[in-house]
Amino acid sequence: MLRAASGSTAGHPGPRRDPSRPSVLPVPSPGTTSATLLLNATFEPLCVVSSRRAIVLVLADKAVPVDSAADVVHAATVSLAVPVVVRLTRYVRVPYPSSVPLSRRAVFTRDGQTCVYCGGSATSIDHVVPRSRGGTHTWDNVVAACRRCNHTKADRSLAELGWALPHPPRTPTGAAWRLLGHRTVDPRWREWLGMPESVSA
Numbered sequence: 551m552l553r554a555a556s557g558s559t560a561g562h563p564g565p566r567r568d569p570s571r572p573s574v575l576p577v578p579s580p581g582t583t584s585a586t587l588l589l590n591a592t593f594e595p596l597c598v599v600s601s602r603r604a605i606v607l608v609l610a611d612k613a614v615p616v617d618s619a620a621d622v623v624h625a626a627t628v629s630l631a632v633p634v635v636v637r638l639t640r641y642v643r644v645p646y647p648s649s650v651p652l653s654r655r656a657v658f659t660r661d662g663q664t665c666v667y668c669g670g671s672a673t674s675i676d677h678v679v680p681r682s683r684g685g686t687h688t689w690d691n692v693v694a695a696c697r698r699c700n701h702t703k704a705d706r707s708l709a710e711l712g713w714a715l716p717h718p719p720r721t722p723t724g725a726a727w728r729l730l731g732h733r734t735v736d737p738r739w740r741e742w743l744g745m746p747e748s749v750s751a
């Protein structure tokens with residue numbers, strides 16, 4: 551009765567230890583991915599889908615695995631490594647929004663999670679031109695800042711403080727940025743997203 555303690559009971563119909571667990575995916579092991587980066591046929595990043603959705607696409611020949619995890623899913627007749635990145639077999643036309651939605655996470659990502667004023671760890675969003683002075687809540691006026699700098703700056707302008715920005719805040723562009731507002735970025739997606747290693751979401 552002794553079994554290897556792999557933690558996997560896939561393919562074994564007997565045990566009813568965990569009826570709440572979804573039946574398609576095996577017992578997740580460390581490193582199992584739950585999200586998959588979906589690329590267009592042209593390798594352009596499209597969106598993030600659940601790994602289960604990606605597996606369905608692959609099994610339906612609508613996508614092919616580009617990068618896979620070590621974990622293997624056992625379906626009725628096939629075994630498939632859990633895909634980390636998949637590419638559609640046919641090109642789909644997708645209308646792109648002209649601008650990246652402005653969000654706290656997206657600003658933190660653009661600014662590398664660091665305060666633009668002191669280089670410390672960013673914990674807040676600062677309006678370069680204070681809103682009380684007509685500053686807008688737009689990409690070119692919003693930066694990541696630490697609490698201390700934000701508090702010190704308050705409603706003053708950079709000129710009044712003698713502070714300077716390392717570079718003007720810019721609106722991020724590109725397909726990769728559309729994926730950042732709502733997801734943690736798997737390191738294995740980076741080469742497809744055209745992101746530097748140091749940037750984390």
Ligand SMILES: [Zn+2]
Nearest residue numbers: 665668696699
């Ligand atoms: Zn700071």
